Amino acid sequence: MPSHNQVSRLLVGIVVGALLPLGSHAQAPNPATDATKKNNATVLEELPFQKKQDFKDIERGFIAPLPDNGVIKNEKGQPVWDLGAYGFAQGKEAPDSVNPSLWRQLQLLSEGGLYEVTPRIFQVRSADLSNITFIEGDNGIIVMDPLISAETARASLDLYREHRGDKPVVAVIYTHSHIDHYGGVRGVVDEKDVKAGKVKIIAPEGFLEEAVSENVFAGNAMSRRASYMYGNLLPKGPQGTLGTGLGLGTSTGTATIIEPTDTITEDGQKLEVDGLTFEFILAPGSEAPAEMHFYIPELKAVTAAENATHTLHNLYTLRGAKVRNARAWSGYLNDTIQRWGDEVEVLYAPHHWPTWGNENIVDHLKKQRDLYKYLNDQTLRMANHGYNMVETAEMMELPPELADYWANRGYYGSVNHDTRAVWNYYLGFFDGNPARLYPLPPAEAGAKYVEYMGGADNLLQQAEKDYEAGNYRWVAQVLDNLVSSQPDNKAARNLLADALEQLGYQQENGPWRNFFLSGAKELREGVKEFAVPVTASPDTIRSMPIEMFFDFLAIRLNGPRAAGKHIAINVSLPDVEGNYSLILENGVLNYGPPVDKPDTTVTINRSDLNDVIMGTATMQDKIKDGTARVSGDGKQLDTLFSLLDTFEFWWNLVTPNPPQKN
The missing domain is CATH 3.60.15.30 (Metallo-beta-lactamase domain)
Known part of the structure; x- marks a missing residue:
């Protein structure tokens, strides 16, 4: 059985490592500020801590x-x-x-x-x-x-x-x-x-x-x-x-x-x-x-x-x-x-x-x-x-x-x-205000906010005053614009991290605390690899109906690069008596019953296809050892695989990700 990381690298394209090399030394957390101490002390007065039945x-x-x-x-x-x-x-x-x-x-x-x-x-x-x-x-x-x-x-x-x-x-x-x-x-x-x-x-x-x-x-x-x-x-x-x-x-x-x-x-x-x-x-x-x-x-x-x-x-x-x-x-x-x-x-x-x-x-x-x-x-x-x-x-x-x-x-x-x-759930993402219907993305909008606020130095000075006053929600909101437009601005990153940290200290909610403190850590140290659960495990892959696997291939298809291409591949899975076609057209990958004149026909058992999906073998390995057979134009199969994206895992959460290159 492959390791979790082998599976996830193939299935969801996990690429580990630091994306923002801001230094390898972890910064010690800040203490709670007076505003945070006051917030947390109030909780003791408001809730029935005298009740001990739990x-x-x-x-x-x-x-x-x-x-x-x-x-x-x-x-x-x-x-x-x-x-x-x-x-x-x-x-x-x-x-x-x-x-x-x-x-x-x-x-x-x-x-x-x-x-x-x-x-x-x-x-x-x-x-x-x-x-x-x-x-x-x-x-x-x-x-x-x-x-x-x-x-x-x-x-x-x-x-x-x-x-x-x-x-x-x-x-x-x-x-x-x-x-x-x-x-x-x-x-x-x-x-x-x-x-x-x-x-x-x-x-x-x-x-x-x-x-x-x-x-x-x-x-x-x-x-x-x-x-x-x-x-x-x-x-x-x-x-x-x-x-x-x-x-x-x-x-x-x-x-x-x-x-x-x-x-x-x-x-x-x-x-x-x-x-x-x-x-x-x-x-x-x-x-x-x-x-x-x-x-x-x-x-x-x-x-x-x-x-x-x-x-x-x-x-x-x-x-x-x-x-x-x-x-x-x-x-x-x-x-x-x-x-x-x-x-x-x-x-x-x-x-x-x-x-x-x-x-x-x-x-x-x-x-x-x-x-x-x-x-x-x-x-x-x-x-x-x-x-x-x-x-x-x-x-x-x-x-x-x-x-x-x-x-x-x-x-x-x-x-x-x-x-x-x-x-x-009832009304969706749009609140009805047309000014919010077509917003600029964070990096572009952030740059305009910073410009309107008199530049980064002025914005930081104002944010520092609000931080000292305990207005951490506003500091986080406004500095998000500065960091989105200037992700390498260390002073902005550090002050945003400080505000998120204090917000984390105040939370009754466990995930909110974790989000705020994790954001602060990423701002200070960059994106680093940690042990996390891998949900796309080998058992999960084996349990996927083949139709669901084809749907996932369609999710991985890079539509802009697939534009203008037409590929028809028949797929036969003898061990599960399944016969399908994969049709690439209009920048979209669909599946259905076999077609009469495919470019390529692939015959492979589902159990062997699982090995390919999980990364323990490649399709070329299966062809070489005879467990997969390809007839017709095999280059079309290679072309289809070349159009499938892999997904990096350790992408930025608190700073903009670089534009996608197709």
């Missing part, structure tokens, strides 16, 4: 800690997860450089190990971004959401078996299509057992298409932004990353996938698995495009997947993804209450800690339901009054009965960017 709940059912001080390694002995690195918060008051509410959440999340949720349901928490859940059937165990990496999932299963016995895995449930809920599946089951019918893989309708397409079609852009969102580029500590509020961080082990054997397609659908009844409802378009809730009546246990955790979630995730439907999300939680609210006794999730007791559970589900409904309805109310997206987000405030509930705080999603998500 700290009791996080300890309930504790059985054993993660072994090796929370360090999980791969086969080469390299750490892919380190829970102990987050232990700096335990037993300490929030420092000046941290929003006390986010510090509280970190203290809760950095408790990890094996826990009993209720008899027959156990979780390993804080062994990855998400939780892995073990549900004991009559003869084996059902695994729910096996983390990001095979290594962390295997370590969690080993910890469970150490204390509960060596029970076989009889089923795996993917609650939804995000990688932290399926990526470690090969750490808990062998695909041979799945194919032999010994293990079920259960997932909601649309799971495979959504899991693969999200991580491939826009995967390069998402992964680069995710390196900011999850704090992969930052040191862990009071002046660095504090996790994400949803979880501590992302493991960097082997991401895998095994295709589902059983698909949930209807609300109310039931499956009997190892003596337990699972009743499902579908929740598409909520936290994930493919998601589901389920209830186990024998255990009076319900999970709402990632739709009712201990944070306000994302209606739009800052790494980039499809905007989510707040109205539908609220409706799925209401349906969960209506179906099972009278009898449920425990609510558990693939993030955070459970909620026990019928009254507490129903209250929690109602508050989460109304959280998303309020954001949906009030955003539309203000939009219908004529307020644009930014204005609406600035005015939005939750009522106290929602805002003062700890599980509704904006640790992962935020009221501000979720409001903008709702506005965008």
Whole structure:
């Protein structure tokens, strides 16, 4: 199996290295300013820190800690997860450089190990971004959401078996299509057992298409932004990353996938698995495009997947993804209450800690339901009054009965960017003001702003005054124009970095903090390579339907260079009995059934094509060894491959990227 980097270099064209050689020495973070100290001190006065129930709940059912001080390694002995690195918060008051509410959440999340949720349901928490859940059937165990990496999932299963016995895995449930809920599946089951019918893989309708397409079609852009969102580029500590509020961080082990054997397609659908009844409802378009809730009546246990955790979630995730439907999300939680609210006794999730007791559970589900409904309805109310997206987000405030509930705080999603998500979901990118319909790009607009403001020196002098006054939002906004027009202006970069850093220190939201601090780091040090999760893993490639692969080829096609060319290639895949054509015309690559007179015909098994896709072989290698045959004008195949772009990974996020050369 190729390495993650081999796969990603071919599939999404990751090119590593520093793009802005501004020096190799990292600058020590600045301390919190007086303005930041005042901001964070205010949080202590405004929120109900005297309520300690979450700290009791996080300890309930504790059985054993993660072994090796929370360090999980791969086969080469390299750490892919380190829970102990987050232990700096335990037993300490929030420092000046941290929003006390986010510090509280970190203290809760950095408790990890094996826990009993209720008899027959156990979780390993804080062994990855998400939780892995073990549900004991009559003869084996059902695994729910096996983390990001095979290594962390295997370590969690080993910890469970150490204390509960060596029970076989009889089923795996993917609650939804995000990688932290399926990526470690090969750490808990062998695909041979799945194919032999010994293990079920259960997932909601649309799971495979959504899991693969999200991580491939826009995967390069998402992964680069995710390196900011999850704090992969930052040191862990009071002046660095504090996790994400949803979880501590992302493991960097082997991401895998095994295709589902059983698909949930209807609300109310039931499956009997190892003596337990699972009743499902579908929740598409909520936290994930493919998601589901389920209830186990024998255990009076319900999970709402990632739709009712201990944070306000994302209606739009800052790494980039499809905007989510707040109205539908609220409706799925209401349906969960209506179906099972009278009898449920425990609510558990693939993030955070459970909620026990019928009254507490129903209250929690109602508050989460109304959280998303309020954001949906009030955003539309203000939009219908004529307020644009930014204005609406600035005015939005939750009522106290929602805002003062700890599980509704904006640790992962935020009221501000979720409001903008709702506005965008219904009304799109344009706010109706024609002055904003056709803006100049940042570098060009930045140059004009700087000119109008009296030049870079004057702009910097004014920005320094606002920085000293604590007006960090404005300093960041105005210096973005200067840095966009003059990316090599070191004084501008440094002051922008300083402003972003203070904004980061003030955030209750984990991803906002990570974005601000990552931006500051990149401005000071340039773009550098760090260990980040690779979502386009070999399993993901193998699981791509061939049509989806052809769609991805079309995304990689350089349209300007393809203009004026016409190429017709037939592709035969004997092992999967697939026959297609690829037609290049009008600067676009389409696929369809074979054509009568192709320029070229390629015959290759899908399994061998996977080697080409994953970078372990070239098409020329396959032709030479006879596993691929080409008839007709082979030069046309070479021409098509020459028109496919590769995508650099470590592109700039806080300064303009150079113009594309076709």
